[in-house]
Amino acid sequence: MTKITSPTKREILEQEILSVFRTFDSNASPLLVKEIAECAINFFYDPDKAIAIVWSIEDINAIREDLNDEQAFMVLEDAYNNYVEDSPIxxxxxxxxxxxxxxxxxxxxT
Structure with a gap:
């Protein structure tokens, strides 16, 4: 009996990076892609061991439709810079x- 396994999120990330690279260079090295994926994972987080909650300008627009994208991003930056250490956003x-x-x-x- 053959066991079917799903790819890890790391493998999915590597495939996504490889496909992006191949749009620019059809000979992109999979080894280079693995190195880039490793750097990205180490810089941000390992998706096979952690989760992350991402807030976007679309979220800000959902609560304040009157703000443009630049203002919405300013809200995100301020929340991140001033609230993350004390409590979650x-x-x-x-x-x-x-x-x-x-x-x-x-x-x-009103």
Missing amino acids: TWKVLKFVADDLFPREEAEE
């Missing part, structure tokens, strides 16, 4: 930061 924190950085006009706050 939550929807409540993001709303607080957005309202603090970009107060709404009183007529808009």
Whole structure:
């Protein structure tokens, strides 16, 4: 009986990096790709041993539709720089930061 195994997230990442490289260079070395994947994983996290929660400008736009992408990113940066050490970033924190950085006009706050 043959055991079928799913690829690890690391293997998936390596395949994704390889496919990107091959759009530029059809002779891209799989060894180079493995090195790049290793650097990326070590720099960020190992997806086979940890999880990460990612907040994006789309999340900020969901709570504050009036902000443009640049303003939304400023909210993300402020939340990351000022709240990560004390507590996790939550929807409540993001709303607080957005309202603090970009107060709404009183007529808009209905």
